Amino acid sequence: MTAALELRGLCKRFGPTSILQGVDLTVLHGECVAVIGPNGAGKSTLFDTVTGRTRPTGGEVLLHGRSIAGLSPQRIRRRGLSRSFQITRLFDTLDARDHLHCALAGTAGGWLQWLRPFDRVARRAAVVSSLLDDLGLGRRARLPAASLSYAEQRLLEIAVAFCGSPTVVLLDEPTAGMSQDESRRCTALIRRWAAGRTLLVVEHDMEVVFGLADRVAVLAQGRVLAFDTPQAVRADAAVQAAYAGA
Amino acid sequence: MTPAGRVGDASARPAWSGRPALWVSLSVLPTVAACWALQPWLAGSSLAVSLLTQMAWLAIVLLANNLLLGQCGLLSFGHALQVGAGALGAVLAMRWGASGGSMPLPVVPLVGGLAALLLAVPLGFVATRSAGTAFAMVTLALGELAAGFALMVPEWFGGEAGITADRAYGRWWGLDFASPMQVCALAVVYALASAWCLYALRTTGLGRLFNAVRDQPERAAFLGHDPRRLRWAAYGIAAFFAGIGGALGAVQFEIVATADAVGLARSGSYLLFTYLGGSAHFLGPVLGSVAMVLAGTLLARWSLAWPLYLGLAFLLTVMFAPRGVAGMLAATPRAWRTLGGVRWLARVGGALLGGCASVAMIELAYRLRGDGGPLLLAGQAISPSSFGAWAGAAALLLAGALLFASGFRRPVDGAGP
Amino acid sequence: MTSTLIVPALLNGLAYGLLLFMLSAGLTLVFSLLGVLNFAHASFYMLGAYLAYALGDAIGFWAALVAAPLAVGVLGAVFERVCLRRLHARGPIAGLLATFGLSWLLVEAVGWFWGRSTVPYGLPEVLRGTAFTLYGAPFAASRALVVTVSAAMLAALWLLLRRSQVGLIVRAALTHPQMVQALGHDVPRVFTAVFAAGAALAGLAGAVGGAVYVTEPGMAAAVGSIVFVVVVVGGMGSLAGAFIASLAIGLLQNLAVALDVSLLAVLQAVGLPIAALPDIAGRFGLAQAAPLLPYLLMVAVLVMRPRGLMGTRE
Numbered sequence: 001m002t003a004a005l006e007l008r009g010l011c012k013r014f015g016p017t018s019i020l021q022g023v024d025l026t027v028l029h030g031e032c033v034a035v036i037g038p039n040g041a042g043k044s045t046l047f048d049t050v051t052g053r054t055r056p057t058g059g060e061v062l063l064h065g066r067s068i069a070g071l072s073p074q075r076i077r078r079r080g081l082s083r084s085f086q087i088t089r090l091f092d093t094l095d096a097r098d099h100l101h102c103a104l105a106g107t108a109g110g111w112l113q114w115l116r117p118f119d120r121v122a123r124r125a126a127v128v129s130s131l132l133d134d135l136g137l138g139r140r141a142r143l144p145a146a147s148l149s150y151a152e153q154r155l156l157e158i159a160v161a162f163c164g165s166p167t168v169v170l171l172d173e174p175t176a177g178m179s180q181d182e183s184r185r186c187t188a189l190i191r192r193w194a195a196g197r198t199l200l201v202v203e204h205d206m207e208v209v210f211g212l213a214d215r216v217a218v219l220a221q222g223r224v225l226a227f228d229t230p231q232a233v234r235a236d237a238a239v240q241a242a243y244a245g246a
Numbered sequence: 247m248t249p250a251g252r253v254g255d256a257s258a259r260p261a262w263s264g265r266p267a268l269w270v271s272l273s274v275l276p277t278v279a280a281c282w283a284l285q286p287w288l289a290g291s292s293l294a295v296s297l298l299t300q301m302a303w304l305a306i307v308l309l310a311n312n313l314l315l316g317q318c319g320l321l322s323f324g325h326a327l328q329v330g331a332g333a334l335g336a337v338l339a340m341r342w343g344a345s346g347g348s349m350p351l352p353v354v355p356l357v358g359g360l361a362a363l364l365l366a367v368p369l370g371f372v373a374t375r376s377a378g379t380a381f382a383m384v385t386l387a388l389g390e391l392a393a394g395f396a397l398m399v400p401e402w403f404g405g406e407a408g409i410t411a412d413r414a415y416g417r418w419w420g421l422d423f424a425s426p427m428q429v430c431a432l433a434v435v436y437a438l439a440s441a442w443c444l445y446a447l448r449t450t451g452l453g454r455l456f457n458a459v460r461d462q463p464e465r466a467a468f469l470g471h472d473p474r475r476l477r478w479a480a481y482g483i484a485a486f487f488a489g490i491g492g493a494l495g496a497v498q499f500e501i502v503a504t505a506d507a508v509g510l511a512r513s514g515s516y517l518l519f520t521y522l523g524g525s526a527h528f529l530g531p532v533l534g535s536v537a538m539v540l541a542g543t544l545l546a547r548w549s550l551a552w553p554l555y556l557g558l559a560f561l562l563t564v565m566f567a568p569r570g571v572a573g574m575l576a577a578t579p580r581a582w583r584t585l586g587g588v589r590w591l592a593r594v595g596g597a598l599l600g601g602c603a604s605v606a607m608i609e610l611a612y613r614l615r616g617d618g619g620p621l622l623l624a625g626q627a628i629s630p631s632s633f634g635a636w637a638g639a640a641a642l643l644l645a646g647a648l649l650f651a652s653g654f655r656r657p658v659d660g661a662g663p
Numbered sequence: 664m665t666s667t668l669i670v671p672a673l674l675n676g677l678a679y680g681l682l683l684f685m686l687s688a689g690l691t692l693v694f695s696l697l698g699v700l701n702f703a704h705a706s707f708y709m710l711g712a713y714l715a716y717a718l719g720d721a722i723g724f725w726a727a728l729v730a731a732p733l734a735v736g737v738l739g740a741v742f743e744r745v746c747l748r749r750l751h752a753r754g755p756i757a758g759l760l761a762t763f764g765l766s767w768l769l770v771e772a773v774g775w776f777w778g779r780s781t782v783p784y785g786l787p788e789v790l791r792g793t794a795f796t797l798y799g800a801p802f803a804a805s806r807a808l809v810v811t812v813s814a815a816m817l818a819a820l821w822l823l824l825r826r827s828q829v830g831l832i833v834r835a836a837l838t839h840p841q842m843v844q845a846l847g848h849d850v851p852r853v854f855t856a857v858f859a860a861g862a863a864l865a866g867l868a869g870a871v872g873g874a875v876y877v878t879e880p881g882m883a884a885a886v887g888s889i890v891f892v893v894v895v896v897g898g899m900g901s902l903a904g905a906f907i908a909s910l911a912i913g914l915l916q917n918l919a920v921a922l923d924v925s926l927l928a929v930l931q932a933v934g935l936p937i938a939a940l941p942d943i944a945g946r947f948g949l950a951q952a953a954p955l956l957p958y959l960l961m962v963a964v965l966v967m968r969p970r971g972l973m974g975t976r977e
Contacts, residue, residue: 051468077470091461098454105451106470114452121451164470321756372962375969379700379755380899383891384965390888391958398951510888514763521760554775557767564760565746568753615775 004029004064004168004198005050005081011058012042012049019045021222022059027168032199034209034230037219038243043202044086046219047172051083052076063168078107082166086173086202088153092146096137096156099145100128103163131159134189151182155189162193169194171201175208187211218242277438295426299498300539302433306440307491308520308531308538310484313444315517316525317453318480319460320377324385325488325516327369327392328362330508332489333496334403335361340411340497350418351497355436358493359486366485374477377463381477386510393509408503411496423497433494440487445528447483456480518560524570533571551612555605589653596650603642610635671802672921673914678806680913681813682872686886687893687905688820689864695900696833696857699747699758704865705887706769711735711866712873712882713773716784724787724874728812732866739862743855751854766883774880784878805875812871816864817906833857892957896964898971907972912957919953 005027012020019042027033035043049056052073061069068076091099101118104127113121132141135155137148145153158174174190175183187208190199203209209216209230216233218225220242226233233239284294307329314320336358343349349357373384396403403409414424421428447453455476458466463473496502506512515538523534545552567574582590610628613620620627628635690704701707715724715731722730742765750757786805794807824830833853835843844850873882893912897904964972 053464072472073464073467074470074472077468083468085465089462089465091458091465093457093461094454098458101451102455102458102466102471103469105455106466114455115450117449118451118454160469319756321759372965375965376895379694379759380895380971382759383700383895383899384961386888387892387895387958387961391955391962394955394958398955510884514767517763518767551771551775553767554771557764557771561746561761561764561768564757564764565749568757612775 002029002065003027003062005200006062006065007046007050007059008062009059010046010049010056010061012045012054013057019222020049020056020059023219023222023224025217025224025227027198027200029198030196031214032194032201032212034213034216035200035202035219036204036209036216036233037225041219042222043219044172047083047170047202051081051170074106077164077166080165080167081170082161082164082168083170084158084161084172084174086176088150088157090145090153090157090160093144095143096132096135096141096145096148097128099156099160100131100163103160104128107164107166127163131163134192135159151178151186154178155186158186158190159193162197166197168198168200171199173202173204175203175205183208277434281434292426295430296498297539297543299426299430299433300495301535302430302437303491303494303498304535304538305437305491305532306494307488307516308523308534309441309444309528310487310491311516311520312525312528312531313447313456313484313487314480315520316530317448317460318456318477320477320480321379321382321517322385322481322484323382323510323513323517324373324387324389325484326510326512327385327389327508328366328485328488329492329495329512329516330392330502330504331362331365331485332358332492333502333507334358334504335489336493336496337409337411337500337502340413340415340500341409344412344415351413351416351423352418352432354497355432355490355493358496359489362489362492363482363486366482370478370481370485374474374481377473377477386513389508389510389513393505396504396508403504404502406503406505408501408506410501413497413500426498429498433498436490436494440490441532444487448528452479518556522560522563522570524572524574526569527572527576530570530572537571549609549612551608554608585653589655591653592649593653596646596648596653598646599649600643600646603639603646606639606642607636610639669918669921672917674802675806676914676917677910678809678913679917680910682809682868682875683886683889683893683913684906684909685813685816685868685871686865686890687897687909688817688902689861689868690890690894691897691900691902691905692864693858693861694894695902697747697751697758697854698755699762700755700891700894700899701858701861702759702762702887703742703766703769704762704861705883705890706766707735707739707862707865708869708872708886709773709878709880709883710738710769711869712784712878713777713782713869714866715870715873716782716878717777719784728867728870731870732863735866735869736859736863740855740859743858747858748851748855766887770880770883777880779880781877781879784873786874809871809875812867816867889957892961896957896961896971898973901971901973904971904973912960915956915960916953919956920950 003026005025007023007025010020010023010025011018023042023046025033035046037043045054048054050061050068052068052071052075056069059069060067063076063079063081066079068079068081071079091102094102098118101121101124104124105113105118108124119125135141135152137152140148140152145156148156154174154177158171161169161171171190175186178186183205184207190201190212199212201209201212203212213230215228216230217227218233218236218239220239225242226236226239228236307325310328311322311325314322314325332355336354339349339354339357340351343351343354369388373381373388376384397405413429414422416422423429423432455466455471458469459471459473459476466473466476492507519534519538519541520531521534522537523532524530541552541556545555549555563570569577585593614631686704686708690701693699693701693704711731714734715727718727718730718734721727746761746765747758750761786808790804790808792804793801794804795802824834832843832848843853869882872886876882889912893905893908896912897906897908
């Protein structure tokens with residue numbers, strides 16, 4: 001199987017502080033990898049570096065074999081790598097439907113489509129309504145996103161990351177702040193939307209990790225400590241030590 | 247949590263969105279009816295015609311400014327540059343038309359718009375590299391650069407006096423546009439058409455993307471959009487309409503003093519009145535244009551302290567009414583329902599009373615310095631140094647404050663507006 | 664020819680550049696900490712000049728040089744406390760708009776109180792002559808005053824920020840305001856203090872600049888745009904960048920006036936094969952273009968480095 005996303009010796013330094021100190025990770029096509037680790041391990045920095053939010057100070061990031069290090073976020077998205085954020089960042093004044101349309105339009109070609117109202121672009125309408133059905137917002141899909149509940153906003157945030165057929169999706173703590181039931185619903189939706197795609201998920205909730213991940217990577221002090229199946233990682237002594245000491 | 251009071255945070259979908267025929271009739275019919283009703287008065291007063299014409303093209307200018315401010319969250323201190331470019335283009339086009347070229351006057355505003363658009367493409371390239379505060383400063387500097395350049399080359403721009411043109415150089419469909427009424431009609435037609443275009447833009451995908459870039463530019467980038475290119479597009483579109491407005495102004499006054507027209511002072515007042523009118527509502531800038539024309543003519547004639555009033559009004563709006571006059575009007579029905587008629591009246595009455603008292607004190611203060619003519623109240627001249635005048639104004643201010651405060655429920659249980 | 668023209672131009676450029684830096688330092692500090700660009704900064708400059716003029720009659724030039732900035736600082740503190748503080752939550756644009764309104768008000772108020780024409784705010788006798796002579800070119804005492812005050816202010820600022828307790832708190836509040844507040848420091852009060860300090864710096868620049876150059880209501884507008892250009896060119900939020908940009912613009916403008924070389928000669932010297940330009944360019948001297956040079960510099964810098972020379976914030 002080929003690698004969808006490959007990180008080789010990825011380093012990121014902020015001034016004198018080294019956050020990522022040589023991360024090696026290979027995510028294969030179609031698999032789901034969960035990244036776990038104690039606080040301060042560098043998980044968000046890892047995501048930021050991979051998705052183009054910051055520039056790596058060393059190492060390589062290869063998406064489908066091509067280097068994406070140093071590209072702008074929009075170029076990386078157009079190459080097929082999308083992400084969701086740990087802190088929900090939605091467009092407060094746009095409603096859920098517009099969010100999905102904006103996300104779909106981001107990678108769709110043709111500038112003429114922008115001159116028509118979003119609803120009139122027929123080929124996207126089916127995708128949008130099926131996603132809205134999944135989200136279960138009903139008539140609230142027409143309200144500004146700021147008036148949705150927290151869980152609904154998070155689901156929308158994640159749904160937006162799956163729009164536009166990305167091949168690799170990075171989810172940063174998707175179930176952060178959700179209750180048990182909401183987490184389970186979220187995990188089920190992620191599993192449905194991620195079918196056929198490669199997934200890299202940062203999570204703290206072990207139930208979600210075990211429900212989604214094929215393999216688990218443990219990040220501690222800017223390095224990958226272990227990278228194996230969830231059961232093997234759980235039993236790994238070094239991992240337990242890292243969590244205990246953190 | 248809905249962010250209250252942020253610039254331009256309403257993208258309301260009124261009932262008629264998506265039904266253009268309804269929108270057109272809702273805007274055209276009342277306008278035509280109003281014009282027909284006002285005609286006798288307009289025919290008799292050239293001042294009214296002139297004011298209405300100014301309101302029309304200023305509405306286009308301010309609507310374009312609000313495309314940047316309200317829709318894209320871009321604060322521009324260089325809007326006058328595009329308006330002036332349109333005016334300059336119009337004057338040059340009229341001169342060309344007068345010297346034999348084929349340039350029907352009704353097309354001149356479009357020429358102005360194109361001129362402004364052409365200028366905005368390279369300038370936008372420089373300006374849109376930044377956003378937020380940096381963008382504001384860059385547009386400011388570009389405007390000042392243009393103003394300085396215009397002064398430096400009087401041969402091209404006419405120096406401080408400007409260059410003139412004559413608009414009555416031909417006849418098209420029986421109209422020669424020599425009469426101010428015809429120019430007024432032209433301006434109103436362009437205003438309606440521009441307003442319709444800008445409103446339609448809000449409903450398109452591009453308009454939604456502008457809002458997205460305003461709310462979360464970084465998120466838009468992560469969706470695959472280029473925020474910089476979107477800002478550039480907005481800058482260009484705003485420039486086009488600003489140019490049309492400026493061109494109509496040049497047609498009305500048959501002169502353009504470029505050095506004056508493109509500088510910071512002019513941009514600042516466009517920004518002030520766009521914000522004052524209300525950047526969160528589509529028609530806010532139209533209210534702003536009405537206010538701008540009235541302030542520039544009637545208010546300026548009435549009081550020497552008018553810049554002070556404008557500055558105060560603006561500061562108070564920023565602090566207490568960030569959605570502008572349009573926002574206050576839109577919130578009135580709900581405020582009336584929530585507060586109850588009596589308390590709402592108390593607040594409004596108190597504010598008005600306090601406002602009048604403040605105006606009185608400011609006018610007295612100006613007279614104290616020797617500015618302005620005698621102050622008359624009910625036919626009696628009031629001396630600015632008389633204690634009674636100041637005491638009276640102070641008492642009025644106190645009364646207004648008390649009345650305003652009475653509009654607030656005493657916090658018995660800790661809650662209440 | 665050259666040395667008698669260039670040396671004074673360099674010295675004058677240095678003085679003007681340092682004055683610009685005194686102004687833009689306050690602006691940069693406030694922007695770095697509060698995130699708000701103080702549009703009324705140039706109005707504080709104007710107010711400093713007028714207050715120094717008004718107080719100078721009563722307490723003497725040197726005492727006014729201290730008292731006027733303090734008064735402007737107090738006004739800045741009041742404005743921040745009453746107006747800006749409640750606008751923090753709404754983002755930086757709201758604060759910018761509020762200071763824009765304030766700038767209108769200040770210019771109007773000054774015009775109302777002191778009239779709309781130039782006031783005779785001048786230097787005392789001791790500062791009216793030449794301070795020293797360099798290479799045969801006299802260096803005016805007034806310029807020496809500007810250089811001394813700016814250098815002293817720069818040193819004091821550096822000491823305060825880098826070496827004192829207060830500076831440590833300010834620098835910490837810059838990046839971690841909540842943490843600093845949790846440690847017991849009153850962050851809103853820090854903000855007010857910094858805004859007041861920025862205003863006082865502008866007032867000091869005005870007290871000096873108004874005496875050396877001219878004091879009139881239009882002085883705010885004249886210097887305001889240049890200060891914003893300095894901040895953009897240097898990189899918003901960078902003191903070092905503001906320093907470089909101020910000096911660059913001060914030197915550029917003064918040298919351009921001194922070296923009144925026609926544009927055509929410059930282009931030919933550069934090697935462009937131009938026999939003749941349209942008539943306009945022949946007389947388009949660098950001296951006439953001097954007021955535009957800061958803006959052109961800004962455009963050039965932005966095209967190459969969108970964040971300014973040493974930009975840190977967006």
